[in-house]
Amino acid sequence: MADSLKTSHIYRVDLGNRSYDIHIEPGCLKGLGPALNQLLGKPARCMIISNVTVAPLYMATVRSSLEQAGWQVSECILADGERYKNLDSFGQIMDALMQARLSRNEPVIALGGGVVGDMTGFAASCYRRGIPFVQVPTTVLAQVDSSVGGKTAINHxxxxxxxxxxxxxxxxxxxxxxxxxxxxxEVRAGIAEAIKYGLIRDAAFFTWMQENMQAALALDPAVISTMIHTCCRHKAEVVMGDETEQGARALLNLGHTFGHAIEAMTHYTEYLHGEAVALGTLLAARLSEQAGFAPQGTETAVTDCFRQAGLPLAIPAFDAAMWLDAMGHDKKNIGSRIRYILLHEIGNAFIADDIPADAIEQLIQSYQRPAEPVHT
Amino acid sequence: MADSLKTSHIYRVDLGNRSYDIHIEPGCLKGLGPALNQLLGKPARCMIISNVTVAPLYMATVRSSLEQAGWQVSECILADGERYKNLDSFGQIMDALMQARLSRNEPVIALGGGVVGDMTGFAASCYRRGIPFVQVPTTVLAQVDSSVGGKTAINHxxxxxxxxxxxxxxxxxxxxxxxxxxxxxEVRAGIAEAIKYGLIRDAAFFTWMQENMQAALALDPAVISTMIHTCCRHKAEVVMGDETEQGARALLNLGHTFGHAIEAMTHYTEYLHGEAVALGTLLAARLSEQAGFAPQGTETAVTDCFRQAGLPLAIPAFDAAMWLDAMGHDKKNIGSRIRYILLHEIGNAFIADDIPADAIEQLIQSYQRPAEPVHT
Known part of the structure; x- marks a missing residue:
C-alpha cells in the first residue's frame, strides 16, 4: 500500500494554450527543479513566493531542488494570513519582482496555501502583463481546491x-x-472544501468523506491521497467546462456568498477561509430547506458531517442588514440580486439568482431567535 | 468638406470573442449613451473614470448622454499626470468601484488620455476579475495609439x-x-506617436505627416481626421496580428525602450510620454545608423520631422550606467539582453535582440561629447 501511494497521479486541465498538469505525488516537493526544466526549458531566474510560516519548513527543499536544476532563485516572504491578502502585499510582491528583474518568460512559484497561491497568481498575471507561475500548494485547502483553476485575487x-x-x-x-x-x-478548514465537492456533485464522495473522516483528519496517506485526487478531478472537470465562470463553475461557490460575508464582517481575522465556507454552507443548506428546494434533513446531514470534521458550527451573530450589505445587496439598486448556490439534495447543487432579500433576512433571523423555552 | 468630416469611420478590431469597434466621428461624444445601449443591452450602472483636467471639460456631456440613455452614472476623478499612474491611483479606482458596487456586467468608461485609459483598463481587468470597459480618448496620443489594443497598465x-x-x-x-x-x-506629444506609425511601417504616411505638420499642429479637422484614421488602422492591423506581443507588435515600441527609461529616470515628471518616446526614437535612429542598419541621413530625417512638430530634441544627460539600469540591463545576469526596435529605413522597423550593452554605452556617450571646437 505504501508503495502504491508513491505512484504519481496526473490530471490534465485542458484549456487550449492555457492547459497544464496537476501532478500529485507524495514526496514530489524535492523534484520540482527537474519538472520546471521539463516545463519551461532552459533554466534561468525564478522567484519563490511564500510566507513566514511555510518558508522555514519547505523553502530550503524547493530552493535546493531548483538550484540543482540550474535555476537562479529569488525569494519573497510574505506575512501569513488572509488579512494580508491585500493590495499592500501585492505591492510588496511587485517590488520584489522588480528588484529581481524577472523577465517576461521567468516564472514565479507559489509555495504556500490559498492566500499565497491567490496572491502569487494575481501578481504573475500583472507583472509585465503576465509571466508563468507554478502552484506548489502546502495546505489541504490549496491542494484540494484553490491551486487549480486559475482564479487569482486579493481582497478589498x-x-x-x-x-x-x-x-x-x-x-x-x-x-x-x-x-x-x-x-x-488548517486541516479541518481544508476538509470543508473537500466536502463541498461531495455536496455539489458527488453524493458518493460525501458519504465516503463521512466514513473516512477520522482517517482524513489524521492525514492517513491513503485517505488523504484519494481525497486530493477526487477533488482535483472534480475541479479540473468543472474548470474545463467553464473556465471564467460564465455558468456551472459558480456551483463551486457553494457556501461562499455567505462565507465571504463572514470573512469580510470579521475583517479576515477570526475564521479561516474553509471555516467561513463551512458556516456559509450551513446557511445555504438551511436556506435550501426553508425555500423548499431540498428535503428535510439536508441541513442536519451537512451539520453532522461538519461536526465530524471539527468545524465551527455557530453562525456568527450579525444583523441581517449587515449580512445583506456584506453580500453586496444594494438598497439603492432595486434590481440587485445576489447569486446563491443552493442544494436540491446532497450531491446536487444549483444556482439561485432569484432569492429575495426578505428570505435572507428571515434566514439570518432564524439563527438569532432564542431557543424555545423548555417546560420544566 | 465640413460635412464630409462628420462621416463616421469605424474600424473593427477582430479578436474573436474580444473583438470591438473603433468609432471615429467628430462630435460623437454626446452620442455615447445610445452606443453603450446598443453594445451592452439594457442600461444599468456604469462608472466614468476621468481626471481633474478632463472632467470639468467633458464629464457633463458624457454623463448626460449616458443618463439620457438610462444609465445610472458614478464618477471617479483622478489626479492628472503620468506620475499618478501608480498603485495608489489604482487603489483609489478600486475603492470607487467597490463603493458604487458595480457588478460583473457593468462597464467603466475611461474619459481621458493615455494615463486614464491605461489605468481604467487595468482596473477593469482586475475588478471582480474583469468587467467591460470603453475607451473615450481625449488626447491625440490616446486617439492615435493608446486607446486601441488592450495594453493596460500602471507604472512601478x-x-x-x-x-x-x-x-x-x-x-x-x-x-x-x-x-x-x-x-x-499635449498635441505635439501625441503627434510623436503618430509619426511612429510612419517610421515603422508606412513611409508615405511619414512624408504626409511632414507635409501636413503645421495643419496637424493647428488641429485642422481634415488633417487630424486622416491622421487618426491612419494610425487607428495601423494599430488595429498590428494588434490583430499579434494581440499579446509575441512578435511583430513589439515594433510599436519604437523609441519606447529608451523613452521609458527617460520617463523613469525623471520620475515621470519632466516629459510627457510622447515627448519621451520622441527622444527615444532619436536614440533608436542614431543607433540604427551607428550599427549600420539604416542609411546615413535617417537620424537627420527623424530629427527634422520632430523639430517640425516642436518636440524636444535634446537627449537628457544621464550616465550610460543609469540608462542601462533604467532599461533593465542586469549586470548580475550575463545573458540579459534588452529588446530594441531599430530602423532599416524610414517605414521599415525591426526587432533587435542582440545589441550589446557596449553599443548602448557608446550611443549614450555620443551625446555627451563636447561639441568640436570651432577654429576661429
Missing part, C-alpha cells in the same frame, strides 16, 4: 477576492506529505 | 507599465473635436 477591505484575474498556472505540483506539518485547524 | 517606481494586463476594451469611441481644448504641448 469591503469584499473578498474583489481584485484579481482568471490566470492559469503552468503546473500544479502537489506533495501530500507536506500536510504533516499543518496545524490541525 | 522602477519601471514604466510594469504592472498591467492585456485586456481589450468593448469599444473605442473617438471624438476628434475634443482635441480643441488640448494643451499645445
Amino acid at each position: 477591505p469591503h469584499g473578498k477576492n474583489m481584485i484579481g484575474a482568471f490566470y492559469q498556472p503552468k503546473l500544479v505540483w502537489i506533495d501530500p506529505e507536506v500536510l504533516r506539518t499543518l496545524d490541525c485547524r | 517606481p522602477h519601471g514604466k507599465n510594469m504592472i498591467g494586463a492585456f485586456y481589450q476594451p468593448k469599444l473605442v469611441w473617438i471624438d476628434p473635436e475634443v482635441l480643441r481644448t488640448l494643451d499645445c504641448r
Whole structure:
C-alpha cells in the first residue's frame, strides 16, 4: 500500500494554450527543479513566493531542488494570513519582482496555501502583463481546491477576492506529505472544501468523506491521497467546462456568498477561509430547506458531517442588514440580486439568482431567535 | 468638406470573442449613451473614470448622454499626470468601484488620455476579475495609439507599465473635436506617436505627416481626421496580428525602450510620454545608423520631422550606467539582453535582440561629447 501511494497521479486541465498538469505525488516537493526544466526549458531566474510560516519548513527543499536544476532563485516572504491578502502585499510582491528583474518568460512559484497561491497568481498575471507561475500548494485547502483553476485575487477591505484575474498556472505540483506539518485547524478548514465537492456533485464522495473522516483528519496517506485526487478531478472537470465562470463553475461557490460575508464582517481575522465556507454552507443548506428546494434533513446531514470534521458550527451573530450589505445587496439598486448556490439534495447543487432579500433576512433571523423555552 | 468630416469611420478590431469597434466621428461624444445601449443591452450602472483636467471639460456631456440613455452614472476623478499612474491611483479606482458596487456586467468608461485609459483598463481587468470597459480618448496620443489594443497598465517606481494586463476594451469611441481644448504641448506629444506609425511601417504616411505638420499642429479637422484614421488602422492591423506581443507588435515600441527609461529616470515628471518616446526614437535612429542598419541621413530625417512638430530634441544627460539600469540591463545576469526596435529605413522597423550593452554605452556617450571646437 505504501508503495502504491508513491505512484504519481496526473490530471490534465485542458484549456487550449492555457492547459497544464496537476501532478500529485507524495514526496514530489524535492523534484520540482527537474519538472520546471521539463516545463519551461532552459533554466534561468525564478522567484519563490511564500510566507513566514511555510518558508522555514519547505523553502530550503524547493530552493535546493531548483538550484540543482540550474535555476537562479529569488525569494519573497510574505506575512501569513488572509488579512494580508491585500493590495499592500501585492505591492510588496511587485517590488520584489522588480528588484529581481524577472523577465517576461521567468516564472514565479507559489509555495504556500490559498492566500499565497491567490496572491502569487494575481501578481504573475500583472507583472509585465503576465509571466508563468507554478502552484506548489502546502495546505489541504490549496491542494484540494484553490491551486487549480486559475482564479487569482486579493481582497478589498469591503469584499473578498474583489481584485484579481482568471490566470492559469503552468503546473500544479502537489506533495501530500507536506500536510504533516499543518496545524490541525488548517486541516479541518481544508476538509470543508473537500466536502463541498461531495455536496455539489458527488453524493458518493460525501458519504465516503463521512466514513473516512477520522482517517482524513489524521492525514492517513491513503485517505488523504484519494481525497486530493477526487477533488482535483472534480475541479479540473468543472474548470474545463467553464473556465471564467460564465455558468456551472459558480456551483463551486457553494457556501461562499455567505462565507465571504463572514470573512469580510470579521475583517479576515477570526475564521479561516474553509471555516467561513463551512458556516456559509450551513446557511445555504438551511436556506435550501426553508425555500423548499431540498428535503428535510439536508441541513442536519451537512451539520453532522461538519461536526465530524471539527468545524465551527455557530453562525456568527450579525444583523441581517449587515449580512445583506456584506453580500453586496444594494438598497439603492432595486434590481440587485445576489447569486446563491443552493442544494436540491446532497450531491446536487444549483444556482439561485432569484432569492429575495426578505428570505435572507428571515434566514439570518432564524439563527438569532432564542431557543424555545423548555417546560420544566 | 465640413460635412464630409462628420462621416463616421469605424474600424473593427477582430479578436474573436474580444473583438470591438473603433468609432471615429467628430462630435460623437454626446452620442455615447445610445452606443453603450446598443453594445451592452439594457442600461444599468456604469462608472466614468476621468481626471481633474478632463472632467470639468467633458464629464457633463458624457454623463448626460449616458443618463439620457438610462444609465445610472458614478464618477471617479483622478489626479492628472503620468506620475499618478501608480498603485495608489489604482487603489483609489478600486475603492470607487467597490463603493458604487458595480457588478460583473457593468462597464467603466475611461474619459481621458493615455494615463486614464491605461489605468481604467487595468482596473477593469482586475475588478471582480474583469468587467467591460470603453475607451473615450481625449488626447491625440490616446486617439492615435493608446486607446486601441488592450495594453493596460500602471507604472512601478522602477519601471514604466510594469504592472498591467492585456485586456481589450468593448469599444473605442473617438471624438476628434475634443482635441480643441488640448494643451499645445499635449498635441505635439501625441503627434510623436503618430509619426511612429510612419517610421515603422508606412513611409508615405511619414512624408504626409511632414507635409501636413503645421495643419496637424493647428488641429485642422481634415488633417487630424486622416491622421487618426491612419494610425487607428495601423494599430488595429498590428494588434490583430499579434494581440499579446509575441512578435511583430513589439515594433510599436519604437523609441519606447529608451523613452521609458527617460520617463523613469525623471520620475515621470519632466516629459510627457510622447515627448519621451520622441527622444527615444532619436536614440533608436542614431543607433540604427551607428550599427549600420539604416542609411546615413535617417537620424537627420527623424530629427527634422520632430523639430517640425516642436518636440524636444535634446537627449537628457544621464550616465550610460543609469540608462542601462533604467532599461533593465542586469549586470548580475550575463545573458540579459534588452529588446530594441531599430530602423532599416524610414517605414521599415525591426526587432533587435542582440545589441550589446557596449553599443548602448557608446550611443549614450555620443551625446555627451563636447561639441568640436570651432577654429576661429
